[in-house]
Amino acid sequence: MSSPAPLVVMPGTGSDDDYCRRAFGPAAGAAGRRLLALSPDDDLVDGYLRRLDAAGADGPILVGGVSIGASIATRWALTAGPDRCAGVWAVLPPWSGPPEGSPAAASANATADGLERDGLAATITSMTSSSPDWLAAELTRSWTALYPGLVAQLRAAATLVGPTPDEIGSLSVPLSVVVSAADPIHPAVVGEQWAAAAPRSAVRRTTLAAWGRDPALLGRLAAAGWAEAAG
Known part of the structure; x- marks a missing residue:
């Protein structure tokens, strides 16, 4: 088999x-x-x-x-x-x-903007203030692991x-x-x-x-x- x-x-x-x-x-x-x-x-x-x-x-x-x-x-x-x-x-x-008009693409671009403008720590702080605890913890872990390449990944995804x-x-x-x-x-x-x-x-x-x-x-x-x- x-x-x-x-x-x-x-x-x-x-x-x-x-x-x-x-x-x-x-x-x-x-x-x-x-x-x-x-x-x-x-x-x-x-x-x-x-x-x-x-x-x-x-x-x-x-x-x-x-x-x-x-x-x-x-x-x-x-x-x-x-x-x-x-x-x-x-x-x-x-x-x-x-992707135009998609909330997901807009979110990806906004996160990339924040990372470029404010850096990782400040962008994570902003994200955690408006996210459920489980999502804040998950994204804090993954964003930290993926940064700085995360910016290019977000930009690429938002153009798909x-x-x-x-x-x-x-x-x-x-x-x-x-x-x-x-x-x-x-x-x-x-x-x-x-x-x-x-x-x-x-x-x-x-x-x-x-x-x-x-x-x-x-x-x-x-x-x-x-x-x-x-x-």
């Missing part, structure tokens, strides 16, 4: 592979899948795409991610086809098409042209989408439109408070949605 397809995942902007391992690791382990959590670099989008190409060269992989990671995963799957991709776990996709529903209509592999209520940065309508457009898809819903307390919930929901979409 062949082993399950490996799962290759990418974090959201300002996040890192540490978070991806906590979000997707338990679900991957429960299914006997090898997990590869990619870390961001300055060449954010093209760097991820090259590493996905390398990971899928020896056979189909499951690909997924959070926020901008979900967008890149879906973009790659559209061109990879079923010979290299077994499906997509798109968690909290941030926007479709051009995301997959559109029209494009997703040609997706040849199952798509699992996880959306969150009351998340101003990742509007649930984006993921719902992606799922409605895909030939084979499923949506799982959660809340900002729920996945904030338990990152592994995102992976469990994505796994359940993919199992439904794959039939």
Whole structure:
């Protein structure tokens, strides 16, 4: 019997592979899948795409991610086809098409502006004053680990042209989408439109408070949605 397809995942902007391992690791382990959590670099989008190409060269992989990671995963799957991709776990996709008007892109640019103008410590202080405790702690950790390259990563993410529903209509592999209520940065309508457009898809819903307390919930929901979409 062949082993399950490996799962290759990418974090959201300002996040890192540490978070991806906590979000997707338990679900991957429960299914006997090898997990590869990619870390961001300055060449954010093209760097991820090259590493996905390398990971899928020896056979189909499951690909997924959070926020901008979900967008890149879906973009790659559209061109990879079923010979290299077994499906997509798109968690909290941030926007479709051009980034203009997206809260996530605006937030990325605003954070980059703050880092360039005020430095890391002051930007973290500003962020923590208006964030839930769990998010403040998570971003303090990841921003500190990623800085100073974080600025270039934020700028690159904020220019990404995301997959559109029209494009997703040609997706040849199952798509699992996880959306969150009351998340101003990742509007649930984006993921719902992606799922409605895909030939084979499923949506799982959660809340900002729920996945904030338990990152592994995102992976469990994505796994359940993919199992439904794959039939």
